[in-house]
Amino acid sequence: MTPPRKSTSEPRVRLNKERVIGAAIALADAGGLDALTMRRLGDELNVEAMSVYNHVANKEDLLNGMADMVFGEIKLPSHSDDWRTAIRKRSISFHDVLVRHPWATTARDSGTNPGTATLRNHDRVIGTFRNGGFSIAAAAHAFSAVDSYIYGFAMQEKSLPFTTPEETAAMAAILLAQLPASDYPYLAELTADHVLKPGYRYSDEFLIGLDLILDGLDSMRIESQ
Amino acid sequence: MTPPRKSTSEPRVRLNKERVIGAAIALADAGGLDALTMRRLGDELNVEAMSVYNHVANKEDLLNGMADMVFGEIKLPSHSDDWRTAIRKRSISFHDVLVRHPWATTARDSGTNPGTATLRNHDRVIGTFRNGGFSIAAAAHAFSAVDSYIYGFAMQEKSLPFTTPEETAAMAAILLAQLPASDYPYLAELTADHVLKPGYRYSDEFLIGLDLILDGLDSMRIESQ
């Protein structure tokens, strides 16, 4: 005799690694990496907590899977664009993805094997530089500079306690009031005359730094030819 | 009657916030952020674990204190150097500090109040740009670009499972063997013809990207005058 259908709203779907990783990403998106525990993940999947281990070796394996799935959301550089347009679009998409999943900057902490989405992304980026006229060494430099900048920018952005211009203004005003202007004159000036200007948004800095790097890479490309 | 001196090698020194934070940094340097637990920190300080809470509000407070102490290790930009030299030296020092304390890229995760060492460092960097002829907006762009790059580079560096050229070569060879060259031709090419070249060290990329950004900032400076 089969057990009677439990009166859960959720139908019992068979678990697999992809569903586990997807639910883990949803938990981390909602509450950060701290909110992601194996027990809560089990709950979310309507399964006893420890069943997750049938689909994932351990938490590190789970985090790597999450990082790779997130990498899969990044738009690959297009073959039909010139290198600069292609890299620019891909960098903006990368940044968007990290804004959507801020925990992802931190998830792949230690050096473990990258997943297939990550490998494909890296391969296409390097290929875009190579086909755009970069030497192998120059492509390595370019790749390192661009992705370091994107990661670092996302980290700084994440650490800011505000996002909208209104929040920013409110926070900056408080900060400025606490800040002894005599001790930190330049910080005070920057806050008063720049951050507190209407419409200021830290995220606007992203494209400025990115274009600065892309300009530099264009010179490097020519030198490397 | 005073209790007899316990036969510990460590003399009983009075605890304070600085000693607590110093011991916490030593633990994190040795074993990463995972190795830093309040209980182990108590052990290290020859004190019952929970006494730490007399000097630190909670673990987040501790991590912020650690981050600020590490920021204090960064050489401030010198007044006697021109802006580019000063920022370059300070950036190299920042990078050195993050290599010494790799956990620090991740420690100040959420947006909390920066400490005095952090504020002083930021103030001096912005001041260096301002005195070097950057407009307020340009100084903000410059600061964001440089520090994003430094943070992001340190994160990428940390995630690599090798450091010495020998380790790198060994790892790259294994990676290359696993890597289906047909799926990832450009990654395979880069690994074979660049990473496996004798003397390759990822950390050498740091100055290349940094100088590229400094070149770009020099143009921005002139435009902003």
Add this chain to the structure above:
DNA sequence: ACCTGAACACCGTTCAAGT
């Protein structure tokens, strides 16, 4: 003012047992 010990509400992970 600082330190202690017990306790609470959690963690990740293992393992024998079930189906």
Add this chain to the structure above:
DNA sequence: ACCTGAACACCGTTCAAGT
């Protein structure tokens, strides 16, 4: 082949009690 329940060795943090 997958899921469960109990258990183990940990966590961060609170709090009354000591000195």
